[in-house]
Amino acid sequence: MSGAARNAAERPASSIGDLYDEVGVLIEEAMGGSLHYGYWNGADDTSDMRTASERMTDLMVGKLGARPGDRILDVGCGNGRPALRLARASGASVLGVNIAPKQVAAANEHAEREGLADRVRFTVADAGDLGVAPGSFDGAWLFESLLHMPDERAVLRELHAALKPGARLVIANLVLLDRLPEERIRQLRPLWETFQIASLLPLAGYPALLKECGFDAGEVLDISENSVQRTMETILGAQAGFREEGLDEPLTLIDWLARTTEAGYAIVVAVRRPDEG
Ligand code: SAH
Numbered sequence: 425m426s427g428a429a430r431n432a433a434e435r436p437a438s439s440i441g442d443l444y445d446e447v448g449v450l451i452e453e454a455m456g457g458s459l460h461y462g463y464w465n466g467a468d469d470t471s472d473m474r475t476a477s478e479r480m481t482d483l484m485v486g487k488l489g490a491r492p493g494d495r496i497l498d499v500g501c502g503n504g505r506p507a508l509r510l511a512r513a514s515g516a517s518v519l520g521v522n523i524a525p526k527q528v529a530a531a532n533e534h535a536e537r538e539g540l541a542d543r544v545r546f547t548v549a550d551a552g553d554l555g556v557a558p559g560s561f562d563g564a565w566l567f568e569s570l571l572h573m574p575d576e577r578a579v580l581r582e583l584h585a586a587l588k589p590g591a592r593l594v595i596a597n598l599v600l601l602d603r604l605p606e607e608r609i610r611q612l613r614p615l616w617e618t619f620q621i622a623s624l625l626p627l628a629g630y631p632a633l634l635k636e637c638g639f640d641a642g643e644v645l646d647i648s649e650n651s652v653q654r655t656m657e658t659i660l661g662a663q664a665g666f667r668e669e670g671l672d673e674p675l676t677l678i679d680w681l682a683r684t685t686e687a688g689y690a691i692v693v694a695v696r697r698p699d700e701g
Pocket of ligand 1: 440441444458459460499500501502503506521522523524527549550551552566567568569572573
């Protein structure tokens with residue numbers, strides 16, 4: 425093993441930004457432009473990765489329901505492609521935040537190139553310390569980014585503060601499909617750490633977690649069957665590039681994700697509760 429993977433395994437979770445700055449372009453090439461899973465309509469859906477990835481973004485756009493003029497926060501925004509697609513489809517303005525500075529620079533270039541820089545802006549920030557005015561956003565999403573954040577509660581509370589009462593938060597994330605015994609989590613943790621996954625939460629635990637952080641959970645959608653296996657097969661098809669970058673260990677993780685029934689993928693819609701008292 426060499427390069428990024430070895431460093432990824434040795435580095436603390438706070439350097440997640442380095443990981444994405446180093447290998448983000450490789451991942452986006454393998455994953456069809458963005459850095460999230462695809463969505464396939466069923467076994468006979470022969471869509472390529474890019475089409476399936478854009479379909480996943482469109483599903484998220486639909487769940488968020490942003491309107492023209494809304495201000496939307498994209499936390500863990502990658503290279504900005506999902507935010508740009510959201511802005512085009514909805515007419516909303518988007519602020520994307522990301523801990524990886526090179527990705528933020530690339531995202532701002534994409535916004536300029538697509539003529540959307542007046543409505544879509546990207547900035548470097550940690551999800552736990554967004555640095556935005558309280559109650560200033562009409563909606564937000566955490567699009568396949570919460571898994572990298574060790575303190576989910578801090579992030580959700582930060583989003584509660586940033587959002588207006590009644591605003592929607594949409595989360596797309598890898599999840600555990602069952603509550604696993606502590607012993608099993610301990611076994612899996614080193615595998616997750618090969619790609620700086622800080623934690624995977626049981627899907628059934630999301631409503632309580634959201635409630636604790638000031639949100640009401642609405643729809644909870646298990647889309648494992650539409651997303652996980654096909655996406656992982658796509659990445660395994662790009663193994664050569666991953667190995668060249670020293671990403672051998674994450675390939676073991678990807679192999680586990682492709683076969684396991686312990687983990688899956690979900691979209692959760694939440695609504696920010698009004699302040700109490
Ligand atoms: N939402 C994008 C990117 C998903 S990859 C997409 O769907 O394409 C996860 C992203 O979260 C990466 O860009 C990574 O740099 C970012 N990220 C991880 N931890 C973060 C944190 N604590 N604060 C802000 N961004 C973070």
